[in-house]
Amino acid sequence: MRRSRSYKRPGSGITGRNRKIAIGAAVAVLVGGGIAVGTGMSMASTTCDGLDQSLRETISFMNEQKAHPNAQTDAVLANRQAVVDLINLQRKQAGCTTNIAAPAAPVTTAPTRAATKPPTKAPTKAPTTAPTTAPANNAGTGAGEVVCKGSTVTxxxxxxxxxxSSGTFPIGTKLKVTNLDNNKSITVTVQTTSGSCVLLNNAAFEQVREAGKFLIRRAVIERVG
Structure with a gap:
C-alpha cells in the first residue's frame, strides 16, 4: 500500500499555532497603540485644563482692574499682560485649541434718581451688640487656618x-499649598496680585504638581503667616 501524503498548500509556511501567535501579537500592538494614544490625549487635556483656567482668571482680573483703576493699575496690568503672553505660548506648545475670550467688562450706569419719599424715623434704641460677620473673600482669620476650601490651584x-500671587490675601502673606494627589507641599509668600485665591509661579508649581499636569484639583491651602 502506498502511504498517503498530506497536502500542503504551496507557499504556506505558517502553521495553525504560528498563525494564532502572529494574530495575537498584532492585536497586542493595536491595543498598546490605542492605550498610548488615549493616555497622550488625556495628558494633553489635563494640561490644557490648567492653562485655560489660569488664562481665564488672569484675563478676568485684568478686566476688573480696568473697570476699577487705581494708582497701581498700570503696573499690575503690565505684569499680568506678560503672564498672559507666557500662558498663551505654553498653550500653543501644548496644542490647546479652546478660544479663551476676555469676559465683558462690567457696565456702569449713572444711578437713577429715586422718587422722593418721606424721611423714615430713626430707631430710638440702638442695638446693644454689633452683629458679627464672616471674614471677607474666604481669607480666614489667622495663621494655621485652612482657607479657600474647594479651590483648585494652577x-x-x-x-x-x-x-x-493672590487676589484674596495681601502681599507678604505666607500660604502652604498641599497637593492631595501626591502629598507634596510648599510654603510660599504672596508677592503679586491676581484674580484667584492663590496661583503658584512656575518654580513653586513645579515642586508640587503631578508630572504633566497644570492643575491641582485636590488642594489644601493653609494660611501660615
Missing part, C-alpha cells in the same frame, strides 16, 4: 524663585 506663569 500656575501664574511667572518666573523667578518660588512665590504666589
Amino acid at each position: 500656575l501664574s506663569g511667572e518666573a523667578g524663585a518660588p512665590f504666589a
Whole structure:
C-alpha cells in the first residue's frame, strides 16, 4: 500500500499555532497603540485644563482692574499682560485649541434718581451688640487656618524663585499649598496680585504638581503667616 501524503498548500509556511501567535501579537500592538494614544490625549487635556483656567482668571482680573483703576493699575496690568503672553505660548506648545475670550467688562450706569419719599424715623434704641460677620473673600482669620476650601490651584506663569500671587490675601502673606494627589507641599509668600485665591509661579508649581499636569484639583491651602 502506498502511504498517503498530506497536502500542503504551496507557499504556506505558517502553521495553525504560528498563525494564532502572529494574530495575537498584532492585536497586542493595536491595543498598546490605542492605550498610548488615549493616555497622550488625556495628558494633553489635563494640561490644557490648567492653562485655560489660569488664562481665564488672569484675563478676568485684568478686566476688573480696568473697570476699577487705581494708582497701581498700570503696573499690575503690565505684569499680568506678560503672564498672559507666557500662558498663551505654553498653550500653543501644548496644542490647546479652546478660544479663551476676555469676559465683558462690567457696565456702569449713572444711578437713577429715586422718587422722593418721606424721611423714615430713626430707631430710638440702638442695638446693644454689633452683629458679627464672616471674614471677607474666604481669607480666614489667622495663621494655621485652612482657607479657600474647594479651590483648585494652577500656575501664574511667572518666573523667578518660588512665590504666589493672590487676589484674596495681601502681599507678604505666607500660604502652604498641599497637593492631595501626591502629598507634596510648599510654603510660599504672596508677592503679586491676581484674580484667584492663590496661583503658584512656575518654580513653586513645579515642586508640587503631578508630572504633566497644570492643575491641582485636590488642594489644601493653609494660611501660615
